[in-house]
Amino acid sequence: MEKIDIPKRTVYRLSLYQRCLQQLKEEGVDTVSSEDLASAAGVKPTQLRKDLGYVGQVGTRGLGYGVGTLSGAISGIMGTSSVLQPVVLIGVGNLGAALLRYSGFRKEGFEIIAAFDADPCHVKSTTEEMGVPVHHVDGLGDYVKQHGVKMAIIAVPGSAGQSVADVLVEAGVSALLNFSPAVLSVPDDRVVNQVDLAAELRSLAFFAS
Amino acid sequence: MEKIDIPKRTVYRLSLYQRCLQQLKEEGVDTVSSEDLASAAGVKPTQLRKDLGYVGQVGTRGLGYGVGTLSGAISGIMGTSSVLQPVVLIGVGNLGAALLRYSGFRKEGFEIIAAFDADPCHVKSTTEEMGVPVHHVDGLGDYVKQHGVKMAIIAVPGSAGQSVADVLVEAGVSALLNFSPAVLSVPDDRVVNQVDLAAELRSLAFFAS
Structure with a gap:
């Protein structure tokens, strides 16, 4: 499990580099x-x-990086899979x-394979509407x-947010994408990325006014 | 325009503090x-x-911050408005x-007052479906x-992403929330917050695998 040693923000940036490299490949750029x-x-x-030190690529002075080589090296670290990664979504507001x-x-x-909500009204209407089964949140741990x-x-x-995170952690989930405004506490071997849309908007409004 | 001197990430965190303070107020907590x-x-x-130095609040040793006072001071800096801030959304994919x-x-x-898209098919269906007018992107600059x-x-x-940002900047928009994967260049007096959902997910997948 050597990959666990790569810092979270480095992994995030590696995924950015990988996307840029794929773009360059499509444009026929070699280096x-x-x-x-x-x-x-x-x-x-x-x-x-x-x-890029984490993926063992240092480039060549004056030549830069080989696009294909670097992309391959990042894929080797990040992993690539043809199988859809199953994801559950909690909170169908x-x-x-x-x-x-x-x-x-x-x-x-x-692939979001199931959604969970505490409100039976949401559960019913969204199951029919969205093609993804929506279960009561009481069954979350067992399902996971x-x-x-x-x-x-x-x-x-x-x-x-925290109580849902606790159930997920207990059930073995290792990576959480948190859109709730709660700051989540999880054990050190789990990862949380937070996307706080309301805070993004409010801070922008400051600069827009 | 003293507020422009507050760093972008500080403004973001002030909005987080403000939310926490509002929560405390609702719970009846004073300090x-x-x-x-x-x-x-x-x-x-x-x-x-x-x-909190930026809002002129230093707290009292042993007592902490007054919840109402601090919340008021942050509101004074961040601005509060009972009028909905008008926003345009570009890209109705x-x-x-x-x-x-x-x-x-x-x-x-x-309030998203209008949306814009380059694809007339999107434009038609979504105008009817969503209750927000969706215009062709050619009219974006004039509308703004x-x-x-x-x-x-x-x-x-x-x-x-960049060409849309250029039109918005030219038309006077000062704050952009960017969900596109493009890294946007804007003049120094404008602000971009980027939310890259794909990169968040891919970096999480690394830790989940």
Whole structure:
């Protein structure tokens, strides 16, 4: 499990570099300088070089990185899979329902195989509407264990975030994408990425006014 | 325009503190220590104290911060408004459509007053479906100028991100929430917050596998 030793933000940036490299491949570009790749990914060249140290790629002075070689090296670390990664989504309110309807997850290799909600009204209407089974949240832990689910998307109100995370962690989920405003505590061997849309908007409003 | 001098990430964290303070107010709590407030917001106490320096609040040793006083001071800096802030959304694909259906923006004080797309098929179906007018992207600049819009949400493919941002900047938009994978270049007096869902998911998948 050597990969666990790569810092969380480095893994995030490696996925940015990988996307830029795929773009370059499609454009028929063979080599790229660290400056150009860093610029395309929105990071500093020193950061890029440090990150690429984790994948054992240092580039060649004056020549830069081979696009195919570097892309392959990152894939080797990050893993590539032709199988859709199963994901559960908890909280089928406005945001959760919007995320269920968003087909971009599948395109990126993720399949929401089930959703969970505490409100039976949501459960019924959305099961019919969305093509994804929506269960009562009481069954979350058992479902996750039975299906060996390792990733979850949390879209519940902030007050319910931690208790949902606790159930997921206990059931073996190792990676959480948290859209709730709650700051989640999880054991050190689990990872949480938080996307706080309300905070993003409010901070932008400050600059817009 | 003194507020422009507050760093972008500080503004973001102030909005987190504000949410925590509102929660405390609802719970009837009068004072809070910097440690407790920092923990609730998911930041280090030293970071919190530094950030609160920008709003002129230093707290009282042994007593902490007055919840109402601090909340009022942050509101004074961040601004509060009973008027919904008008926002345009560009790109009514899967993600853009999901965001249009998400009612959480309105709850946070933002109203998507119009959407724009380059594809007339999207334009037609979504205008009827969503209750928000969806225009052809050719009219974006004029619309923004006419309505004095200062905030925009970008949900176009990465290849179109920068050109859309250029139109918005030229038309006077000062704050962009960018869901496209493109890294956007804007003048120094404009602000971009990026939410890259695909990169969040891919980096989580690394830890889940």
